[in-house]
Amino acid sequence: MARIKNTIWNRYKYKINGLMLVLVCYFLYQSLFPQFPDAWETQAVGAFEITPMPYNLDPPYLHDGTYTKDFLLLFSQGQVNKIRQAYLNIENWQGQQQVISWKLPDAFYQSSN
């Protein structure tokens, strides 16, 4: 036996969880129209011209024991398959290495504080 009062709360309390489905719609919209941070300045390194864009402004994450940050690199000059290996420095197939760096945008410092 259970006492129950006919209140708004009692009538709707078990329907509140359905509101979470609104979030599902919101996340669907977000995934259909993603927004990314601004791209950094374009720089030339050797035969390559690169424009990096971070995927987000979050701090690096741990991946396979290494702190990792994802970037999209747009190559406006030079072919990717001409790169033997690269860590924001580039080595071509002749063993020549060039180093490149970007000044971190202020937004990075703000998000990490």
Next chain:
Amino acid sequence: MCGKLISIKTADKFGHQMAKRSNRFWFKLHGWFSLPVWIIFCFVCLTGTISVISHELTWLTNPDARASNPQDLAEKPMSELVEIVQQAHPTANITTVMSFESYLVNAVIFNDSDMPFAIAYVNQYTGQIQAINLGMTFTNFMRSLHGWLLFPWHVNYSVGYYIVCFMAIVMLGALISGLVIYKKFWRSFIQPKLRINQGKKTLLADLHRLAGVWSMWFLMLMSITGLWYLTQAILWHNHIDLEPHAPLIEASQVPTSANDAPIRPYTLSNALQVAEQKFPGFKSTYIMLPEHQRDTYKVYGQGDHIFYDQYAYGVTVNPWSGTIESERSPAAMTTLQTLSHIADPLHYGTIGGLWTKVIWFIFGIFLTGMSITGFLMWGSRTVKAARTDLDDPLAMHNSQLVEQEGN
């Protein structure tokens, strides 16, 4: 003698009251497990049920996804499908190839200067590119909706994934408490009762009980695999990898060249041969091409183990030396790795092909329906009864108590 009779009667009454109280407790517990989240639970069950047959729905609704084979041709190896796509899109960077059921095309995933993400639907028998998909597939959408409610992933965790995994606890709790309340539940197997002419309440109760008892095995299976997914989510969240990452080739192994980029001496075709030699009966289902010069060919597939998923066997092959850098097979798996490879076929119903998918789909509908009938039962027994009490002052005077199940 008389005193003894009285004491037996008192004990009997006391025992009856205790049983009633205990039953009431289990009944409340059953409601607490299910009612506060019943809409999300229903949504997860419904999307899961559709996901089970998502490949078949794709086949039915999208002719480009069908791998027709009227001439009964042999299946082409994935390396040949890669060559076909590369010829059709010379500037494409092909990253992944996936195969599914024999009646669905293979997916060759690539990016190109004008396509940041594309999936070529390649008929594995004829070699024809039947379509280029630039967006999300129905299967991926349904599985993302079911798996994490489209909540974003924060690298190694998603709140949505946790919410869905939490449903395993809800399901297990509802199953156990339901069986405790429903005395002699096994009668539903030998004397199934569905009274359709005795009112809505009786019909709902019969449907709920009948579906619950017949779905017991399914509820148990979904709960256990769901609890495994929860464990897996916690492990991911804590950076505990179930399987080691594919090793990176030593920089010294990558040759230098006086001219252009050297061509990798070992091709994808060689990597597939290595996998086939290593595991007799191997069928490739998922391959990844090297992302960069120090990366490997990753070739995964299925073997003769019915309980393991389609990625249980695999090798990573060095494209410069042709050697196996790492390998995976059921025989060499740890307990956690084994669990991760046997959970999906049991959860998705792919274990026995199309027939088990149909069974999983039917019981998925039962589960979805049970969350609805459960809520409707609560509604008809409590809220509506309370409304009647307010409408009828005499009834309110007589009793403010609303009778519930089992009392």
